[in-house]
Amino acid sequence: MSTRELPSRAETVIVGAGAVGCSVAYHLTELGAEDVVVLDKGPLPVTGGSSVHAPGIMFQTSPSKVQTKAAYYSSRLFEEAGVYDEVGGIELARSEARMDFLRRRVEWATSYGLPEPDLLSPSEVTDHLPLVNEEEILGGYYSPTDGRVDGIGALQWYMSESAADFHGNVTVTDLDVAGGEVTAVETGDGRIECDRCVIATNNWGYQTGQLAGLDLPIAPVEHQYVVTEPMAELADAGTGVGSHTDGLDVPGNRDIQEYMSEGPHRPVGRDQDHSLYFRTHGDAVGMGSYNHETLSVDPSAMGDNTERQQASVRDFSEKHWTRPTHRNRDKSAKQAFDELLPATADEEYAVTENGIFVFTPDGMPAVGETEITDLWSALAVWWTHSGGYGRIIAEWMENGVPRLPSGPVDTSGIDVNRFAPHTGETDYFVDRGAKRYEQVYSIVEPRWQPDDHRGLRRSPFYPYQEQLGAEFYQAGGWESPQWYESNADLVDRYEERIPEQDGWQAINRSQIEAAEHLHTREHVSMFDMTSFTAIDVSGEGAEAFLQRVCTNDIDIEVGDVRYTTILNEGGNVLADLTVAHHAPGEYMVTTGGGNSPGIHGGWLQRHAPETVDVNINESGTCTVGVWGPKSRLLLQRVTDADVSKGGFPYFGCKQLYVGEIPVVALRVSYVGELGWELWAPTEYGARLWETLWEAGQDLDVRPMGGGAMESMRLEKGFRLWGTDIDTDVNPLEAGLPFAVDFDTDFIGKEPLEAAKADGIDSRATAITLDDSTDIVSSGRPVLDADGETALGYVLAGDYGYSIGESIAYAYLPSEYAEAGTDVTIRCEGETYAATTRDEPLFDAGREKILR
Numbered sequence: 001m002s003t004r005e006l007p008s009r010a011e012t013v014i015v016g017a018g019a020v021g022c023s024v025a026y027h028l029t030e031l032g033a034e035d036v037v038v039l040d041k042g043p044l045p046v047t048g049g050s051s052v053h054a055p056g057i058m059f060q061t062s063p064s065k066v067q068t069k070a071a072y073y074s075s076r077l078f079e080e081a082g083v084y085d086e087v088g089g090i091e092l093a094r095s096e097a098r099m100d101f102l103r104r105r106v107e108w109a110t111s112y113g114l115p116e117p118d119l120l121s122p123s124e125v126t127d128h129l130p131l132v133n134e135e136e137i138l139g140g141y142y143s144p145t146d147g148r149v150d151g152i153g154a155l156q157w158y159m160s161e162s163a164a165d166f167h168g169n170v171t172v173t174d175l176d177v178a179g180g181e182v183t184a185v186e187t188g189d190g191r192i193e194c195d196r197c198v199i200a201t202n203n204w205g206y207q208t209g210q211l212a213g214l215d216l217p218i219a220p221v222e223h224q225y226v227v228t229e230p231m232a233e234l235a236d237a238g239t240g241v242g243s244h245t246d247g248l249d250v251p252g253n254r255d256i257q258e259y260m261s262e263g264p265h266r267p268v269g270r271d272q273d274h275s276l277y278f279r280t281h282g283d284a285v286g287m288g289s290y291n292h293e294t295l296s297v298d299p300s301a302m303g304d305n306t307e308r309q310q311a312s313v314r315d316f317s318e319k320h321w322t323r324p325t326h327r328n329r330d331k332s333a334k335q336a337f338d339e340l341l342p343a344t345a346d347e348e349y350a351v352t353e354n355g356i357f358v359f360t361p362d363g364m365p366a367v368g369e370t371e372i373t374d375l376w377s378a379l380a381v382w383w384t385h386s387g388g389y390g391r392i393i394a395e396w397m398e399n400g401v402p403r404l405p406s407g408p409v410d411t412s413g414i415d416v417n418r419f420a421p422h423t424g425e426t427d428y429f430v431d432r433g434a435k436r437y438e439q440v441y442s443i444v445e446p447r448w449q450p451d452d453h454r455g456l457r458r459s460p461f462y463p464y465q466e467q468l469g470a471e472f473y474q475a476g477g478w479e480s481p482q483w484y485e486s487n488a489d490l491v492d493r494y495e496e497r498i499p500e501q502d503g504w505q506a507i508n509r510s511q512i513e514a515a516e517h518l519h520t521r522e523h524v525s526m527f528d529m530t531s532f533t534a535i536d537v538s539g540e541g542a543e544a545f546l547q548r549v550c551t552n553d554i555d556i557e558v559g560d561v562r563y564t565t566i567l568n569e570g571g572n573v574l575a576d577l578t579v580a581h582h583a584p585g586e587y588m589v590t591t592g593g594g595n596s597p598g599i600h601g602g603w604l605q606r607h608a609p610e611t612v613d614v615n616i617n618e619s620g621t622c623t624v625g626v627w628g629p630k631s632r633l634l635l636q637r638v639t640d641a642d643v644s645k646g647g648f649p650y651f652g653c654k655q656l657y658v659g660e661i662p663v664v665a666l667r668v669s670y671v672g673e674l675g676w677e678l679w680a681p682t683e684y685g686a687r688l689w690e691t692l693w694e695a696g697q698d699l700d701v702r703p704m705g706g707g708a709m710e711s712m713r714l715e716k717g718f719r720l721w722g723t724d725i726d727t728d729v730n731p732l733e734a735g736l737p738f739a740v741d742f743d744t745d746f747i748g749k750e751p752l753e754a755a756k757a758d759g760i761d762s763r764a765t766a767i768t769l770d771d772s773t774d775i776v777s778s779g780r781p782v783l784d785a786d787g788e789t790a791l792g793y794v795l796a797g798d799y800g801y802s803i804g805e806s807i808a809y810a811y812l813p814s815e816y817a818e819a820g821t822d823v824t825i826r827c828e829g830e831t832y833a834a835t836t837r838d839e840p841l842f843d844a845g846r847e848k849i850l851r
Contacts, residue, residue, distance in 0.1 A: 006167060006190050011035035012397075013185045014164075014198040015172050015208055017044060018051035019151065020381045021200030022158035022166075023390020029163035031398045036164035037192065039185070041304065043249035044168035045155035046257060048305040050203055050312045050357040051383065053256055055225060055286050056149040057268045057279055058384045059089050061109045061117070061141075063779055064364070065793075066409045068112040070388025073404050075145055077387040081161075083153040088267040089146025090125055092340075093138045098273050100504070101443050102141035103829045109143060110781040110826070111793030113406075118142045128267050131233060131285070131341050148264050148279060149383055152244065152257060175212040175375070182212065182375040196374035196397065203312050203356050205366075205379040206299035206426075212372055215424025216416070217361050218379050219433025220302060222295035222314050222354040224321055224333065227259045227286045228347040234283040237265045241282060241350075251305035252313060259284070259351045272441035274329060274336035285344050286351075289333035290441055292320035294434035297356055299426065316352035328442065357382070361423050361432035363440070366416040367393055368402075371602055377416040400569030402727060408572050412722035417602045418595030420476045421618075422456055446777065447482075447508035449473055459530035460622050460685025464693070468703050471510070475594045478531035481705040483512040490515035490702070497801055499773035504828050506775075513707030517801045520671060520712065524628035525704035526692055529677060530685075531593035534621050535601050538586045540611040546579060546587060549607060551731060551748070553741040556581050561651040561666055565731045565739050566603075567748030571755060573725045573734060575600040580653040582664050588653075588679070590666070592721055607747075622685035624692060627675030629848070630699045635676060637695040641665075643676075650850050659691040671709055672716035672843055674851050711798040714807045715842035717766060723778070724764060724795050724809055730755055733811065735764045735839070762792075763817040766841055767825070769806040770833040775799050776825050782810045785822040787831055794825060803841050812836070 012033060014021045017040035025038045042048040060071035078084035093099040102119060109117035118141075125140040126132050159166050174186035175197060184193045201208045202218075209216035244261035245254055262281040270277035275290035295317070305311045319325070324332045331339075338345040358380050360366050366379045367389055376397060381389045392409055396402040402411050412418070423429055432453065456477040459465075465472075469485025491498065491511045498514040519525060537546060546554040552564035561580045565573050575596070580588045591600050601616035608614045626634060635643045641656035642648060643665075653666045661684040669675040680688050693701065717735070719725045725734045730752055732740070742753065767782065776797040781790050792810040800807045808825060816823065819838040824831050843849065 006170065006187065007037060007192060008190065009193045010037040011195050012037070012198065013192055013194045014038045014200055015185065016040060016049070016200035016202065017047055017155070017166055017168065018049040018200065018202060019154070019383050019386035020202065020378045020390060021198065022155055022162070023386050024198055024200060024378055024393050025164040026158045026162040027391045027394035028398065031394055033398055038164050038166045039170045039172055039187065040168050041171040042168060042251060042311070044166055045152055045159060046245065046248055046250045047168070048251045048310040048312055050355060051151050051155065053260065053310060053313050053353060053355040054151055054357070054383055055260055055279060055288060056151050056383055057277060058149055059091065059143070059146050059268070059270065060114055060384065061105045061143055063108055064413065065112050066411070066414060067385060068108065068114065069404055069406060069409060070385040070392065072114060072145070073391060074385055074387030075147065078149045078154055081154065081157045083150040083157055084147055085263040086145055086147040087264050088128070088142060088144045090120065090128055090267045090269045091141040092125065092132070092269060092271045093140065094136055094271060094273040096138065097443055099138050100828070102139065105141045107780050107826055110790050111779055114143060114145065116144050129269055131343050132269070133340055133342055136340050146268060148268055150261060150263060151383060152261055172208065172211070177212050177372055181373040196376065198376045198378050198393070200378040202358055202379055202381070204302050205358060207302060210300070212375055214370060214372065216366065216377065216379065217419055217423045217429030218299060218358050218366065219360070219430045220297040220299055220356050220358050221434060221437045222297060222356055223288065223290065224292060224316065225286060225288045225353050225355055226321070226349045227281055227351040228284045228344055229350045230283040231285060231343060231347060233343050234280055234285070237280060237283045239282040241284070252308060252310035255351050256310070256313065256353060259286070271336065271340055274331060274333070275326060275441045276333060276336055278341065284350065285341065287337055287344070289321065290437065291326050291329050291333040291336065293325040293327070294437045295320070295354065296430050296434050299430065312356045314354040314356065316354055326438065328438070359433035359436040361419065361429050361436070363436035365389060365414045368396065368411060368415045368417065370416055373606055401572065403570070408570060408728040410726040410728045412595065412599070412726045415595065415599050417598035419598060422477055428453060445507045446504065447473070455479060459528050460682055461528050461530070461689045464689050465528065465703065470703070470705065473706060476531060478593060480531050481528060481703065482707050483510050483516060483705040484703045485512070487512050487516055487519070487702055490519050494518045497804070499799065501775055505777055510707070513705065513711070514799070514801045516702065516704040516708035517711050519702055520628045520673060520704055520708060521802050522629065523700045523702070524626065524630035524634050524696060525702050527625035527627065527704050527709060529623035529625050532623060533591050533593060533596040533601060534617040534679060535589040535604060536586070536615040536617055537589055537604070537612065539613045541609055542585055542587060542612050545608055545612045547744060547746070549604065549747055550577065550579065551740040551746050553744050554579055558582070558584055559652055559654065561653050561668060563739055565736060567730070567746065567752065568727060569748060571730045571748040571751035572727045573721070573729060573731055574603060574727060576719060576721055576725060576736070576739070578666070578668060580664070580666055582653050582655060588664060595722070620682060621679050622682045622688070624678045624688060625670070625675060626678060626692065627669050627671050627673045629674055629851070631673070631675045634692065634696045634699055634701060638691050645851065658688060661688045661691065663688070669849055670718055671712035672718070672840070672849055674849060711801060714796060714798050714809065715800045715802055715840065717839035717841065720796065729811065732756055732760050733762050733764065761814055762811045763814055765810055765812045765817040766837045766839040767808045767810060767823060767834045768837055768841070769825070770835055772832050773799060773806055774832070775806060776808050776827040776832065780825060780827040782812065783824045783826060784816070785824060787824045787826070791816050791823065800841060805841070807841065808834070
C-alpha cells in the first residue's frame with residue numbers, strides 16, 4: 001500500500017523502490033516484519049531507475065550456484081504473480097569455443113537444479129527462433145523456464161501485495177549513524193528514525209553509501225538497447241505496443257516504458273560471441289548490446305529524472321552501435337545483428353537508449369549487513385535475480401540465515417563485506433567495473449587473472465619471489481605465488497608421477513605445481529601465507545566471547561591451538577578458524593585470505609562486547625608456512641626453542657625467535673605434513689625469509705605456491721571456506737564434527753542439535769575417478785552410476801600426485817556417501833566413472849603430520 005504522509009519512525013526503511021527494494025519489502029512483510037517503509041526519489045512505480053528501462057530478459061543459468069538458485073526462485077515468483085512470460089531462452093553458439101561453453105551451461109544447470117536443460121541443433125534453434133540465420137550458428141543451449149519479467153507489472157504487484165508503505169518523490173538526504181549503528185534516514189520531507197535501513201538504490205548505490213560514510217564499489221555503466229518498428233515477420237505475435245502505462249507518472253520518454261512492457265511470444269535469445277541479446281516486443285524486435293567500449297558513468301554524479309529523460313537513461317550513441325569499439329570484438333553490434341537476424345537489417349528503430357546499470361569489481365552482487373550495524377546493502381542485483389535476493393536478504397535480516405525456500409545459500413561471493421579496502425577508491429572500482437562489463441559475455445578461462453591494477457598488496461617476500469620466477473595470482477589485492485619457475489627442474493625429477501593434462505582443465509596450470517607438491521612431501525618448502533588473515537582478540541572477557549561464537553571448546557591453556565567453526569543463527573558455517581592462545585588473555589584467530597578479513601573479521605567485531613578488542617591484523621604481520629618432513633631440521637637450525645615432537649606438539653603455539661626475528665609459531669599444517677606457520681611483524685619479513693632460505697639450502701628447501709597447496713589439502717580432506725564449506729552447510733554435513741563441542745554454548749547450537757537429531761541427509765564426500773587422470777572442474781554434476789540422477793556437484797577437483805588418483809569433493813545424499821559407492825561425474829561433455837572414498841585419502845593414520 002502507499003501513503004502520502006511520511007512517518008517519523010519505522011522499524012525498517014528501504015531506500016530504493018526498484019526491483020530489489022520492492023522485493024526486500026515484500027519478503028520482509030511476508031516473513032512477518034511490520035512497520036516497513038520504502039522510499040524512492042522518483043514517482044511510483046516508474047521510478048526512473050534501471051528496473052523500468054530494462055527489457056526484463058531472464059537467463060537463469062550461471063556458473064554460480066547462488067546466482068542460479070536466485071534466478072530460478074525469481075522466475076517462479078514472477079510466474080506465480082502473473083508478470084512472467086515463460087517463453088524459454090536460447091543461447092547461441094557462433095564458434096566452436098562457444099559450443100563447448102554451452103555444454104558447460106548444461107552441466108551447471110544440471111548441478112544446480114534447473115529443469116530440462118538441453119542442447120539444440122541449428123535447425124532446432126530456428127524452429128524456435130525463425131528470425132535467426134541458421135547458417136550463422138553451430139547450435140544453442142535451451143532452458144525452457146527462461147523468459148521475461150514485466151518490470152512495471154512486477155513492481156505494481158510487489159506494492160499491492162506487500163504490507164509495506166511505499167513513498168515516491170521523496171529524496172533521501174542523509175543516513176544518520178551513531179556509535180557504529182544506523183539510527184535514522186533524513187529526507188527532504190522529514191526525518192525517519194529507524195532500527196535498520198536497506199540501501200537498494202543500485203545506480204545510486206555509491207552515492208547513498210556515501211551518506212553513511214561508506215565507499216561502496218558500485219560502478220554505473222551505460223548499456224545500449226534498441227527496438228525496431230513493427231515487423232511483418234512477427235505478425236503472428238498478435239499484439240503490438242499498447243497503452244500499458246496509461247495513468248502512470250512516467251518520467252522522460254514514455255515510449256521506452258511502453259515497449260518494455262510489451263512481452264515476447266518467442267524465446268529470448270543471446271549471441272554471446274558478439275556480446276548481444278534479443279527478444280520480441282509484440283511484433284517488434286528488441287536488441288541489446290555489450291558490444292562496445294565501456295561507457296562508465298561518474299558514480300557520484302547520477303542525476304535525477306527530467307521531463308526529457310529518465311535519470312537512468314542517456315542519449316543513444318549511434319557510433320557504439322554501428323562501429324566496432326569493443327576491444328575484443330571485430331564486428332559492431334549492428335553488423336553482428338544484421339548477420340544473425342537479417343530481417344532486422346533495414347528496419348528503423350522505434351526506441352533507442354543507453355540505459356544505465358551497475359557492476360562491482362568482481363561482477364557479483366553486494367548484499368548483506370555492512371560494517372555499520374543494521375545498515376544493509378542490496379546492490380548490483382539485476383531483475384534476473386532480484387526476487388531471489390529479496391528473499392535471501394529478508395531471511396538474513398529477520399532470522400539471521402540467508403536462505404531460499406530450497407535451503408540456505410552460500411554468501412561468500414556476494415557478501416558486501418568481501419571487498420578489500422582499496423576497492424572503495426573511485427577510479428579503481430569504476431575501472432574494474434568497466435572491465436567486468438566488457439567481459440560479461442566472454443568465455444572466462446579457469447584461473448583467469450586480470451592484467452590491470454596489479455601489485456597493490458605485496459608481502460615482504462615479494463622481491464625474493466620475483467627472483468625465483470613466481471607466477472603471481474591476485475586475491476583481495478594480494479599478489480600470491482601459484483608456482484615458481486625456479487622449480488622447473490623438479491618436473492624432470494617427478495616426471496613419471498605427473499600425468500599430462502589437456503583441454504579446458506589444463507588452461508593456466510603448470511606441471512611445476514605438481515612437482516612442488518611432491519617435493520614438499522619428501523623434503524621441505526616455504527609457503528607465503530601473508531595474505532591469510534590474523535585477527536587479534538584480547539581484553540576482559542575475550543575467552544568468554546570466543547567461547548560464545550566458536551563451536552569448539554576454547555577453554556585452552558596458553559600454548560594451545562584449537563580448530564573450530566563459527567556459525568550463523570541457523571547453524572551453518574560462517575567460517576572455520578584456528579584459535580591460538582599465545583599469551584595470557586591474548587588470542588590469535590587465523591583464517592583464510594581473500595574475503596575473510598571483511599566478512600569474518602567484521603562479523604567478530606560486530607559481535608564483540610565493548611570490553612573485548614578485535615583487531616583485524618591485515619597488514620601488520622607476514623607469515624611463512626614451513627612444511628615437509630625436513631621442516632623440523634630447518635627450524636632447529638634457526639631457533640633455540642625446543643621444536644622437538646615432545647617439546648612442540650601438534651596444535652601447539654609458541655612465541656620464539658627465528659634468528660633475530662620474534663615470531664608466533666603455530667604447529668599446524670594445511671598440507672598434511674610436519675610443519676609450522678611462522679607469524680612475524682611485517683617489518684621483519686625480509687630477514688625472516690632470508691634466514692630460513694639460507695639455513696635450508698643443503699636440505700633442498702624450495703618455495704611452493706598455491707597450486708601445490710590446493711592438491712595437497714584435497715588429499716588430506718582439509719576444508720576451504722567458500723569452496724567446500726560456507727553458509728549453506730552445517731559442520732556435521734561438512735564432516736567437521738570434531739570442531740564442535742556440544743557441551744559448550746555457542747551461536748547456532750540449537751538448530752545444529754536439531755539437525756543432528758533429525759539425521760544428516762547430505763555429507764561432504766571424497767570421490768576418485770576410476771580410470772582417468774583428468775582433473776574435473778568445480779560446478780560439474782555428480783550423478784548416480786547410471787548417469788541418470790543428479791546427486792550433487794563438484795566442489796573442488798584436482799589430481800592427487802601423492803596417491804596417484806584424480807580427486808573430487810561433493811556433497812552427496814548420505815546413502816551415496818558411503819565409501820565404495822559407484823557414481824559418475826560429467827565434465828566438459830565427458831562422463832567419468834568414479835567411486836566414493838573414505839577420507840583422508842592420504843596419511844589416514846596421521847603419522848606424517850604428527851611425527
